[in-house]
Amino acid sequence: MLLWPSASGRSAVLEKLPLFVGLSQADLGRISRLIREVEVPAGRPVAAAGEAGRELFVIVDGRALVTTRRGGRVRLGPGDFFGEMSLIDGEPRSASVEATTPMRLLVLGYREFWQLLDESLPIVRRIMRTLSRRLRQAEKSAVA
Numbered sequence: 001m002l003l004w005p006s007a008s009g010r011s012a013v014l015e016k017l018p019l020f021v022g023l024s025q026a027d028l029g030r031i032s033r034l035i036r037e038v039e040v041p042a043g044r045p046v047a048a049a050g051e052a053g054r055e056l057f058v059i060v061d062g063r064a065l066v067t068t069r070r071g072g073r074v075r076l077g078p079g080d081f082f083g084e085m086s087l088i089d090g091e092p093r094s095a096s097v098e099a100t101t102p103m104r105l106l107v108l109g110y111r112e113f114w115q116l117l118d119e120s121l122p123i124v125r126r127i128m129r130t131l132s133r134r135l136r137q138a139e140k141s142a143v144a
């Protein structure tokens with residue numbers, strides 16, 4: 001069953017996710033109108049390295065495996081997001097992402113992603129922080 005029943009139900013889901021925590025109810029309400037929800041079965045690819053990507057995914061439930069083009073593997077879980085890189089620079093997906101368990105994902109399209117960033121500096125900061133961490137992590141695994 002999808003967990004996207006009502007405006008207040010949507011805000012309650014969003015405010016538990018690190019990307020959206022601490023935002024006002026008005027902000028959460030606005031964001032919930034930009035986002036849609038999908039369920040993905042275990043084993044399903046959600047993003048494919050080298051393909052065009054115009055969506056950001058936020059994990060509500062379930063786990064995913066990111067496999068980079070150099071073979072690096074990163075596991076993501078509830079509260080994590082992925083797909084931001086292609087939205088930001090317009091380049092193809094940098095890695096493949098596959099659901100390793102059944103997943104519930106929030107999906108934000110290109111236009112909605114940029115609208116969200118235009119409206120919310122806290123979200124811009126959180127995405128920048130995650131990108132910076134991912135870059136450091138990738139550097140570390142390249143050296144190891």
Ligand code: CMP
Binds near residue numbers: 047066134
């Ligand atoms: P994008 O390139 O749009 O699509 C694949 C996604 O995998 C990418 O955005 C990031 O969200 C994610 N990703 C790529 N590399 C890493 C990494 N080293 N650590 C965590 N996530 C990554």
